[in-house]
Amino acid sequence: GSTLSGFTLKNSPFRTFSILNSEKTTISGLMLDSSAGDGTAKNTDGFDLSRNDGVTITGNKIYNQDDCLAMQSSTNTVFSNNYCSGGHGISIGSLGGDSVTSSDTVSGLTVTGNSIINSVNGIRIKTIIGLKGLVSNVKYTNNKLSNVKNAIVIHSDYSKSKGGYTGSATSEVAIQGVTISGLSGTATNLYDVVANAMWCRLDVLG
Template identity: 40%
Template structure:
């Protein structure tokens, strides 16, 4: 009887059901943390940083947040060998429309970022997210992180003033995979500023600025290497696939593959590779301090609206590009090209 009692006590201690933010700190001692129907107070982070190795975090029911103008993040998860799981019917409802003013992070109301990941040997799966205020997943200094089946729906931002609602921002990270996810937003679906061994596969991006490498340059880490963007769709977006490097900066973009990418109703440019970013916008001639080498683009197909350009290349010091099966059409805007490596054509 005593042994059975001890087993019950141990089992209870290894799992925690959290219904309000006051219970969270004590719950971090548990191996299984279930977050259920929590309203996070205004200006407070749902803080799941420094979790014990092997912890499983479940999101269940609806998570909401009080309103305050602050930098966030609304959620942070950190640790090693952590599993973040969305239970059936889960919803992280940020109600970002309370902050939206068409300015995003460029002014107006101060908007909290959504989710900071500080994870190693970990996974995030099955989260349903609605209406982030600005900036989605910040994947910074992570290693061996698998992200899958994320439903990030900010469709209402198109009519209610959403801006800078990035899907996934990756920096200074390695061995990151993002697969089988849906992103409907008003900025980059994926933006990789630095990192190595990154896979983006089987994803659908709607309404934003497309899939981006960069901008690269001007940070502590200015290397993007071994990235594979495959079997994905970009729909009703400003750009399809894009690489942008900072004018006058140093670094490297190398061994990048875009393969089996479907574009639909792209407004500005289907494929854009440019080396003249400055002050968040392209200016003047490209510079070669961040060379783009080993770029493979294969089987990228679809349509650009007639006011846009199918392909735009404006680079310096680029080499070893292999492009095949490029079938991007419909754009009637003619743009001067510069720096296209010899033998590369579409």
């Protein structure tokens, strides 16, 4: 395992952290500040995770214009007590592959105690049309929103080639065992959902 803590990164031109094939990694107490790019910058994700196990990201501050967290695939991840401002929220996706393999699976994700401020989305799951995969055993607990457009977003209609939603939920990524509880704060819309009921199972509690 490895540990990163206690430093600042400013004005990332692209994704700040792309974490691949890591085990038992902890990232804490960082300041990721790309706020100078407001209005023009794109793809300034805070943390992108692919094919990892046992990553913990806690107590960081992220100012950007894209996903605070983007889970491409990984297992047993904790994202806790982070401050996310200005971007697209905390995301799973875009997710999907030719088959249900470890490379297109997000399982055992805990998202808890985070603050999402001045963002397009709060919590988002985005899967790719025509492709397969699995999202399972995901828990969102006690996260806070402020000035967010869409609190809970699930889209199974994302096109990578077009770079946007199609309106037709043809992704075959199964979404199951996802629980949202203790979500509070302010958002313009509670839900933005385009999903196929055959593939999506979500529980939203008080």
